[in-house]
Amino acid sequence: MRVPVKLEHAYRLINHGPVTLVTAAHDGKENVMAVAWCMALDFKPPKLAIVLAQDTFTRSLVDGSGEFVVQVPTVSMLEMIDGVGNCSGRSVNKWEQFGITKSKAGKVKAPLVDGCCAWLECKVIPEEGIQERYDLHVAEVIAAWADDDAFKDGRWRDDLPRVKKSVHHIAGGTYVVDGQVVRADR
């Protein structure tokens, strides 16, 4: 079940560097794409940094709305993740093409992709220089959610079933699934 995550725990949803899906909505249009280059930037208020390439349809929706959602998909969604990362919403209706269902977000117009294990609703903090020079965007996380079968009470479960695990993009359609959880001896 999708449950709210405290904002001070939001960074933990992406701290392990998984591949993400980014949704955006503007002017009656919605799109979703895969983004590997996304990282936490601050704890409280939570911020993140993300690369949204200039030539993508999602970027144009983010430019128009100043909002987006970063979500963490699971290994169960591998073909969809790779698919939405390799076609453009300008020529394909990705929602139909990949059978993606979505839900309303709490604070932004961009939708939440169903079946993910975490969602971060983001508002762009305008930084025009780095947006133009590097496609690099800074955003504040204004709401966060998680599947409580995967992340509960501010923590990822250690004993995640494989279908709930997140994946990391290596390159060219190859991904690595989260493996063993280990703890340093503090």
Added chain:
Amino acid sequence: MRVPVKLEHAYRLINHGPVTLVTAAHDGKENVMAVAWCMALDFKPPKLAIVLAQDTFTRSLVDGSGEFVVQVPTVSMLEMIDGVGNCSGRSVNKWEQFGITKSKAGKVKAPLVDGCCAWLECKVIPEEGIQERYDLHVAEVIAAWADDDAFKDGRWRDDLPRVKKSVHHIAGGTYVVDGQVVRADR
């Protein structure tokens, strides 16, 4: 064995979002710290974005020299990774404390930490606004190396032995080791 990596393949060394070690050197001093918030930013020339907190000794060395090395440690180095991320080089000689050996880099003064599986030598691209506001740094990767038992011919090996696998920081001393490699059906 540590071998050079072509610059256009450098992003692949960190694309999966592993925890990294950052080394820097300035004015006769050298330090190393752990950094989870690091991501690729461009392919060619390769760039990366990284958060270097204002109050760290390593940050002061990066500010002084304009250079650093990002390296990808392995799960074998877990206690050291967590250790260098939780003390300051201002009060501890981390090299001695954690028994870390190092080698000379090719193009920067910062040393390479022995035993890692990848190294990216970086030169800061000055972006004072985001450095001050978010501790966010943009850098060009000017040389890259990999352990050829882990990464060869521009690719991570699929059959990495556990000791060569990289880890991702979840939070508070908990990490997840890379698991199964999967391929989307392109």
